[in-house]
Amino acid sequence: MTDLQALFGQIDIYLFDQLLRGRVHADTRICDAGCGSGRNLVYFLRTGYDVRAVDADPTAIDVVRSMAARLAPNLPADNFRVERVEKMSFRDRCADFVISSAVLHFARDDEHFDAMLRECWRLLDGNGIFFCRLASSIGIESRVRAAGSGRFVLPDRSERYLVTEARLMELTSHLGGELIDPLKTTIVQNQRSMTTWVMRKA
Numbered sequence: 001m002t003d004l005q006a007l008f009g010q011i012d013i014y015l016f017d018q019l020l021r022g023r024v025h026a027d028t029r030i031c032d033a034g035c036g037s038g039r040n041l042v043y044f045l046r047t048g049y050d051v052r053a054v055d056a057d058p059t060a061i062d063v064v065r066s067m068a069a070r071l072a073p074n075l076p077a078d079n080f081r082v083e084r085v086e087k088m089s090f091r092d093r094c095a096d097f098v099i100s101s102a103v104l105h106f107a108r109d110d111e112h113f114d115a116m117l118r119e120c121w122r123l124l125d126g127n128g129i130f131f132c133r134l135a136s137s138i139g140i141e142s143r144v145r146a147a148g149s150g151r152f153v154l155p156d157r158s159e160r161y162l163v164t165e166a167r168l169m170e171l172t173s174h175l176g177g178e179l180i181d182p183l184k185t186t187i188v189q190n191q192r193s194m195t196t197w198v199m200r201k202a
Contacts, residue, residue, distance in 0.1 A: 009042025
């Protein structure tokens with residue numbers, strides 16, 4: 001168990017599933033948009049991927065830079081930037097696999113959500129994969145209460161920006177994406193709902 005944790009860190013199990021299915025090749029360029037302290041980056045750094053990431057929290061980026069210096073010293077520190085997801089400074093099409101794990105549901109409103117999503121899509125190269133985990137109303141529609149601007153109060157009393165299945169399908173089409181997995185939703189004791197949204201950029 002210790003060896004697995006050393007290799008993979010606290011990687012999201014649904015992201016791990018993408019690895020198991022061979023969707024992240026050795027030459028894949030990775031970008032984690034809203035990386036936090038890098039829980040999803042340990043494996044990629046340790047095994048030599050071209051990795052970049054942003055987070056608005058300077059302390060989190062300090063942690064990621066320190067981890068990268070230890071696990072992937074050949075990567076420049078500037079690959080890890082203190083930036084908001086909606087205003088990333090990386091060039092267009094710089095990544096083949098963009099990770100957005102538990103980020104988009106912190107959107108303030110529809111405009112903020114769309115801005116973050118557009119930036120993630122801008123960074124993704126043709127035929128690249130967008131991997132997203134976000135809160136949704138799927139399966140708990142009758143248990144959430146609208147708070148305005150696309151945000152809802154959940155049964156666990158937290159407030160999140162929520163998407164519906166119809167909205168995710170509409171966004172996939174609007175962006176010119178293609179679902180490579182069906183939408184998969186986990187409901188946690190009827191308190192909150194997390195959906196995995198994975199699409200390829202045409």
